[in-house]
Amino acid sequence: MEIIRDWGLPSLPMEGLCGGAAECGTCHVFVSPDWMARLHPARDDEEAQLDMLPAASAASRLSCQILWDESLDGLEVTLAPVSG
Ligand code: FES
Numbered sequence: 781m782e783i784i785r786d787w788g789l790p791s792l793p794m795e796g797l798c799g800g801a802a803e804c805g806t807c808h809v810f811v812s813p814d815w816m817a818r819l820h821p822a823r824d825d826e827e828a829q830l831d832m833l834p835a836a837s838a839a840s841r842l843s844c845q846i847l848w849d850e851s852l853d854g855l856e857v858t859l860a861p862v863s864g
Contacts, residue, residue, distance in 0.1 A: 781807040781844035784859070795862075800844035802826045805833045807843040808860035815855050819846060835860050 781796045784807075795806035802825045811819065816839060822830070826845045830836045843857065 781842070781846075783848060784809075784843055784857075796844060798844075802829050802842055802845055805829050805842065806862075808833055808836070809841055809843045809857040810837065810839040810860060811841050812856035812858075813839065815852075815857075818851070833860070 781800060785796055795804070797806045798804035800807075802823075808830075819841065822841060822845065826842050829842060830840050833840065840860065841857075846852070846855075
């Protein structure tokens with residue numbers, strides 16, 4: 781979430797309103813199928829927040845819960861609609 785926000789994509793703002801506490805869903809992204817299995821599983825609090833997002837799918841993650849390390853270099857995500 782911080783990487784996306786720091787890049788400042790002007791037409792697709794990454795709000796991150798809760799600061800990464802998995803409480804707002806404004807950092808919702810869709811992870812490309814090739815990458816989904818390479819991420820650590822979502823915790824219960826992330827799953828609970830995703831369940832409240834109308835646009836969520838099996839490819840959904842909260843980007844604030846994806847912990848960056850070099851193994852994720854090249855990770856492909858699509859920002860979800862602002863409405864969730
Ligand atoms: S920043 Fe709020 S859920 Fe990710």
